[in-house]
Amino acid sequence: MSTDPRAGEAAQYVEPEVLEELLSMRSSIDNIDAALVHLLAERFKATQRVGVLKAKHQLPPADPAREKNQIARLKRLAEDAQLDPEFAEKFLNFIIEEVIRHHQAISETASEGGPQEPQQR
Numbered sequence: 001m002s003t004d005p006r007a008g009e010a011a012q013y014v015e016p017e018v019l020e021e022l023l024s025m026r027s028s029i030d031n032i033d034a035a036l037v038h039l040l041a042e043r044f045k046a047t048q049r050v051g052v053l054k055a056k057h058q059l060p061p062a063d064p065a066r067e068k069n070q071i072a073r074l075k076r077l078a079e080d081a082q083l084d085p086e087f088a089e090k091f092l093n094f095i096i097e098e099v100i101r102h103h104q105a106i107s108e109t110a111s112e113g114g115p116q117e118p119q120q121r
Contacts, residue, residue, distance in 0.1 A: 047103075056104045070092060070096075071092055
């Protein structure tokens with residue numbers, strides 16, 4: 001039985017060759033997940049800077065026209081990549097909600113005269 005945490009319960013049910021192939025695939029998935037986390041971190045660093053700029057110039061935290069355009073753009077990209085566009089829309093909406101929440105916090109902090117850059121989590 002494999003002690004590799006990527007094996008999960010499959011280790012007790014499949015032949016070693018199948019398990020080896022499964023572990024290889026899961027290793028790729030783990031690498032992709034790590035890349036996604038790092039990409040999201042970079043994205044949020046950029047949106048934090050946008051939030052500071054918006055707060056400095058008293059712009060609203062949300063930009064519905066931009067959000068609508070980005071969702072349409074992402075859905076087209078998803079279709080081209082053979083990814084479910086509805087999934088892509090849900091994913092972007094989740095990110096947008098978090099960004100707006102960050103922008104609201106930055107704006108509130110700025111209006112209270114505090115530092116304009118909130119702490120990263």
